[in-house]
Amino acid sequence: MDKRLERILPRVQKPARYTGGEYNAVMKDKAQVDTRVAFCFPDTYEIGMSNLGMRILYGVMNEMDGVWCERVFAPWGDMEEEMRKNNIPLFGLESGDSITNFDIVAFSVGYEMAFPAILNMLDLANIPLHASEREGLTPLVIAGGTAMYNAEPMADFIDIVSLGEGEYVTVELIELHRKARREGWSKHEFLVAASKIKGLYVPSLYDIKYHDDGTIEEIIPLEDAPIQVQKRIVEDMDKSYFPVKTIVPSTEIVQDRVTLELFRGCIRGCRFCQAGYVYRPVRNRGKDLCLEYCIDSCNDSGYQEVTLSSLSTSDYPPLTELCDDLENFCAERHVNLSLPSLRADNFSMELMQRLAKGRKTGLTFAPEAGSQRLRDVINKNVTLDDLLQSCRTAFAGGYSTVKLYFMLGLPTETDEDVLAIADVAARVMHAWRESAQNKQRGIRITVSTSYFVPKPHTAFQWEPQITREEYERRVKLLREAITTKTVTYNWHDGETSFLEAVLARGDRKLGKVLETAWRKGAHLDTWDDYFSLARWEEAFEECGVDPAFYAYRQRERSEVMPWAMIDSGVHTGYLWRERNKAFEGVTTPDCRTNCNACGANCLVGGKCDV
Amino acid sequence: MSKLRLLFIKEAQAAYISHLDLMRTFQRCFPRTELEIKHTQGYHPHPIISIVLPLPVGQSSECELLDFEVTQQSDGSGIAEKLNTGMPAGIRVLECYEVTRPVRELYALQADVTLEYDNGVPAGAAEAIHGLLHRESLIIEKRTKRKELAEVDIAPMILDAAVTEGENALHIDLKVQAQNPGLNPQLIEKAIARELPELMPDFIRVRRKRVLDAEGKDFR
C-alpha cells in the first residue's frame, strides 16, 4: 500500500472504503494491459458498490484482454481534505495508482445531484475539467447512466456519453479508442469516429443555437453526427452479462446482498417515471438462468440475502416458479429472498408473506398520489381497495408497520388530492383496527412525501414543477390534516428537489453554473451533510442564469428540448399523447395487456416480448 | 459438535477492516466449508463465531484467533484452505484446529511497534524511549467507556520492551498484557506525547507477532 495513504487512513472515517483488496476485486499484470480504465461513481463507496450497473460493466470491461478497469468513488469530506492536503490524487482502488494518466475515465451517473461530484473527482484526479482543455486522446472522459439521458448540463465536461445499456457499446468504444491510440489519431478524428457508433453521443459535435427568450432554436450536428442518437440495449436478456463472481465489499454497503436482476424495463407506464420510459421495452431473463445465477452468486459471495430486483418485480411472469425452485436452496443455506418493491395486490402479498417466512419486516407501498383521480392522471393503477385489502391481509398476519410513499406537486394536483393522502393513512389505520390480531403491539404508519421533479423523456417533461413556496404550503396542508397520532409524516426538504428539477431539464448554459457552484464548495451534494442551496443561488446569480426558467416553466409541444438529440426509443409523440391523456384523467393499459405503440419495439426488432 | 479455532493473518489492506466487518467477512466464507456452523436462534440466524482479542483498526497481525462452533464432528483439517478461497487480500487463515485451551489462558501479546521519523531518528531517542517504557509508573489519559477522560497507569501492563534503531525508525519489541486489562500497544504514542513530546514520531505502525500464555509460550 501507498505510504502516504497509510498515514492518512487512521484519521478518516471508515477507511476500508479506500483500500480495495476486496474478494473478487480484479487484479491484472500491468505488463499485459494496454488500456487502463477508471470506472468512477460520483458518490460514496457504499452507494456506488450497491449499484448493479456498475458491477455489470466492471465485469464486462475486465473480461476484455488488455483492459484493466478499476473502481473509483467519491471520497467523503474528511478523506478529500486529507488527500488534498497531502497531494494524493484520486486513485483506482485496485492498483492504488493515480488515475490522472489512465486511458479512459468513465462515470456512471444515476442522478443529477451527482453532477458536481463528477467535477470534483476530475479535479481530485488532476484532470482538466473541460473537454476542450483535454487535447490528447487520453484521458478520455465518458459518462453513462440514467441521468445522462439529458447530459446537456455536463456537455462541457464530458467527451462522450454512452446511452442505454453499456454491455456492447462500451466494448466497441474501448476497441475504437485502442485503435485510435495505436494509429495515432487526433482526438477530433477519434470523436468523429465514435459518433458513428450507435449509442454514443459526442456533445462537442453539436452546436446549440438559442432564441432570445433562452429556449433552443436549433441543434446542429457537425461532422455528420447523427441528428438523434439512439440508446443501446441488450435485446436478449439471456445474453446479457450477469456478474456472478462479483466483488464482495469488506465493509458494509447499502445493498449488502446479492442483487438478482430478473428483467429490464417495465410494463407499467407510470407517466412520471423516467426509468419506466427510458428502460423500455421490458425484457425478461429466463427463469432457469435466474435460478442458476442466484445459486452461483450466493455460493461465490457467501451472501445470505438476495434481492429479486427489477423496476416492478412482481411483474416477472415466472416469479412464483422461481421462488418455488429456490426454496430448497434457500432453506439449506439460510438464504433470505426479498422483494424491493411491492405492488398492492393479492399476488404480491402472498408472495411476500411466503418469502418473509414469519419475519415481520415492515410493509412498503408507493401509491404516489392520494386520490384515485390523481392516480389515474399519473397512470399508477393501484386502487385504494387493493391497498386496504393488502394491508388487512398483512395486519391479520401480524404486521404492524406500514410505510406509504407519495409525491406532492404532480400535474393537476389540487388541495383535495393532497388531503386525500391523509385520508388514505386514516383508512389504513382503520383497516388495522378491523383486522389486527393483536392490538397490543400497536401500529406504526409512516407517510412520506417527495417533491415532484418533472424528468426528461417522460410524459411530464413539458410540465412545470410547482414552486417551492407552493410545495411547502401543500406540506403544511397535509401535516395539519394528519391528526392520527400513530401516523408519522416525513417530507422531503424542497431545496434539493428544486435544484434537481433545474438540472434534470437543463441545457448547456448550466455548465458554468455547475462549475461555479463546485468552486464554491459543492463537492458531494447528494448528501444533506454537504448540500447548500445558498451556494447554488450565488452561482445562478453570478452566471446570470434564472433557475426558475428550468424548473417552473411550462414548455410548449413545439419547443426544442435540450435533450432532443437523444432518442430513448419512445417517440416524443407518444409522450405527448400520454401527457394529454393524463390531463384528461384517462389511463393507459400496461404493455402486457395491450401494446400502446410507444415506439420502443423498434429496439427489439419490431415486436416486444412482454 | 466441535469447537474449532482459526489462526489467521490480518495485514495490508485488511488492516483497515473493522471488527464487525471482519465478523461478516468470516460469516460469508463459512459456507465454503462443508461444516454447518452453529447458528443463533430466531428469524435472523447468524453463525456463532467470536474473535479473540479484536485487533484495533489499522494494525496488522500474524496471530489472530477466531473461535466458532460446528454441528458436526471435525478436527478442522482442510478448513483453512477452503476459507482462503473467499478471503479479501490481506487475510490468510494459517490453521484450523480443535479448541483445547480456554481464551482466559491467553496472557500476553508481543508486537512490533515501529516509530517512524521521516527526518531521521533524533539523537538519544532510543535510550529515552527505552527508559520511558521501563518506568515504574507511566500515566496516560484515556477515554473511558463513558467517554470521560481518565488517567491510567500503563506501566504495569508493559511486560517487556526492547528498542532498536533502524533507518529513520525505532523498532520496539513490545510485550504487553493481553487482557483484564489489556494494553493496546498503540497507546505508547500517548505516553510519548505526554512525557517526551520532542520525540513524537511521524507515524506509528503496530504489528502483532505472537499471543502468549503466562509461561511465555505461544497460545494456540
Ligand code: SF4
Ligand atoms: S412498443 Fe408497445 S409493448 Fe413495446 S414498450 Fe412500447 S407500448 Fe410497450
